[in-house]
Amino acid sequence: MVKKLLLVMLLVISSPFSLAAQSEQDPKYEGIEITVNVNQASAQELADLLSGVGLKKAEAIVEYREEHGNFKSVDALVNVKGIGEALLERNRDRIKL
Template sequence: MRVLKITVTSIIALFAAAAAAAVNVNTATQAELQTLDGVGEARAQAIVEYREAEGDFSSKSDVTEVPGIGEKTLESIRGDITVGGE
């Protein structure tokens, strides 16, 4: 019988890797978007609604087209988001 040894260090590493994964603003759910710094329920919903009405974002800076998302918010989330292929 093979025993799987899991250490606290490996669990922490798994959580760190998951937290470091970029959020794809073209596919993320409202809940996933809310994990971004400065993006609460209203902004996350606005991103989803904008995406549904206008289509996918082609660049990270396109997120500023969403009402309520300005340059300051973009700068705080830029490193944590992706549009896929970037």
Template sequence: MKSFLSAAFVAVVLAFAPINFVSATEHEVAVNINTADAEELDKYLDGIGKSKAQAIVDFRAENGAFESVDSLSDVKGIGSAIVEKNRDRITL
């Protein structure tokens, strides 16, 4: 009986537990710099505010898709330090 009550208790606890035990933080989200809008770039990339995020979107509209993560530094105001800080979360 004791085992049954223990199992029932665990089942009830798990039934009411959040489905996603570990949620992704903003620093774990991969951002595709060829498709992300300014809001996503601002939210998920360190050192990128609203104006730099919009500059990325504008640069992409004028010049086409980025061919590499390093080519992000071609955007005015985005240096290699920002690229390196975000390299692990930038995708193409």
């Protein structure tokens, strides 16, 4: 009985972590090739369509674009605070100019 109770508690505690891992990519986009034009997209569109980019980073991309003009290359995104090489590589196939 104690083993069953411990197992149930473990499952209840760990379920939010497994749900969080599954929710990183929106299932409604599964199987669809996603691309986003970083020179035209809104912050919300960037947050929705780029992996690992939340609204705060997406707003930083839009702000950088408004201050410095359109991105001339995908690699220029690393100039945006919070966007590093790893994040850029994870999304390289999705980013269009």
